[in-house]
Amino acid sequence: MSTPYKGRIAGGPSLARNVVSFGAMIVAVALFVQAWIVVQARPQDLITGARGMADIISRSLPPAFDQFGPTLMPVLETIDLAIFGTVIGVLLAFPLSILAARNVTPGKPFYYGARAVIGITRSVPDLVWALLFVTAVGLGPFPGALALAVHSVGxxxxxxxxxxxxxxxxxxEALTLTGAGRLQVFTHAVVPGVLPSLLGIALYRFDENLRSSLVLGFVGAGGIGFMLLTAMNLFQYQTVAFLLIVTFVLVTCAERISAYLRSLVA
Known part of the structure; x- marks a missing residue:
């Protein structure tokens, strides 16, 4: 009598796990199905529209490599947008993160205030920030740089x-026991302990800002994005193809350089 009873007890958790796994699978499938319906997915349209895509690709060849000279300044603007946004974001985010960290914050009002600022700047997309700054300071790279900086803060x-x-x-704790002041603890214990990780995160953010700066050009924030939008509106597909090649090379180089620098500070 004891053996079947023990078997049922032993099999109980396993059966419960199977039921939970099966239920989770059903929920996942249901979520995908409703997403398929909501986005009105029509895979057959890709087949019927293949001729139009092939026509655009044929008109894009060969790429307009003669646009290399006029592209240099937009490329520099794109890189500088990422540099400006990352540096300003780091300078503002670091002191804010000190207030937003539970173990080093001076008090709860500072903690909740810093967390609120971080939440607001992070929840609003950089594209929306760019639109706001474009209305404030006009077209050009400056509103894009401000948008990247504010979003980077969050x-x-x-x-x-x-x-x-x-x-x-x-x-x-060791420095605190020796009677060191708050500033001394911060400069001799907090900063050395987190600096390598913070530098790695900042370099990764630069990589993200470089990609974002390409999109911000679509709202008049300068860089390659603005040049790409202009070429698309004028149906200059060969120029579009060249700009896409430049974008690929730029992003790839930035990724490799960023990964190398992160390996140095890791």
Whole structure:
């Protein structure tokens, strides 16, 4: 009598896990089906529209390599947008992350205030920030740079705060016991403990900002994006093809350089 009873007890958790897994699978399938319906997915349209895509590709060849000279300044603008947005974002996000980290914040009002700022700047997309700044300062690279900076504050502030919260508090406690002041603890314990991680995150954010700066050009923020939008509106598909090649080369080089620099600070 005891053996069947033990078998039922042993098999109970396994059966419950199977039921939960099956239920999760059903939910996942249902979510995908409703997504398929909501987005009005029509795979057959890709087949019927293949001729139109092939026509655009044929008109894009060969790429307009004679546009190399006029593209240099937009490329520089795109890179500078990412540099400006990343540097300003780091400078503003770092002190904000100190206030937003539970283990080093001066008090709860500072903590909740910093978290609110980080949440607002992070939740609003950089494209929306660019539209707001374009209406404020006009067209050009400056509103795009401001948009990247503000959005970077939210993204970097959250990541920086998480790194600081997960840091080893041993050096901080040791310096505190020796009677060191708050500034000394910060400069000699907090900063050395988190600096490599923060630099890696900042370099990764630069990579993201470079890609975002390409899209911000579509709202008049300068760079390759603005030149690409102009070429598309004028049906200059050969120029579009060349700009896509330039974009690919630029993003690929930025990824490799960023990965190399992150490996140095890791």
């Amino acid at each position: 993204m970097l502030g959250r990541l920086f705060a998480e790194v600081i919260e997960d840091m080893d508090m041993g050096p901080v």
